[in-house]
Amino acid sequence: MAKELSNLTMALLETVEDMHDAGLMDDDTHRKITVRHLGPDAPPTATPITPEDIRSLRERAHLSQAALAKYLNLTTGYVSQLERGTKQAKGPALALLNVIRRKGIEALM
Structure with a gap:
């Protein structure tokens, strides 16, 4: 409460x-x-992201799931689950995905 x-x-x-x-x-x-x-x-600070959006931003950056996982400090399996929709990005992973969506993968390099 x-x-x-x-x-x-x-x-x-x-x-x-x-x-x-x-x-x-x-x-x-x-x-x-x-x-x-x-x-x-408080209002949410990161916009939810769909599995299709995750796959699309990864493909636009010309990254494999393993490469994206490395940038996000996640496992390849977790990125796969995000893209299939069996898991939903939360916390730091969601924040970083939003940065990539807005500014491109270059923002993390």
Whole structure:
């Protein structure tokens, strides 16, 4: 059960939201402050990725499953499971896959 936020915390979060909306605060800083205060109720920081998207980004980078696994510090079997949809990327793997999707594999090199 999440604890109730204080009036001060609510005011802080409202100010942070306004600063972000006005372009005075970057996305990373906004996310850090929001997650720190909202915990599990914070908005997700990484967009879910489908098995088809994973395979597509791997193929666009001209990588084998083993090579992609090495970049992500995962096993080849896990990458295979992600591409088949038997596992869903979470945590650091999901974050790195989102980086690759947005900026290309070169961002990890």
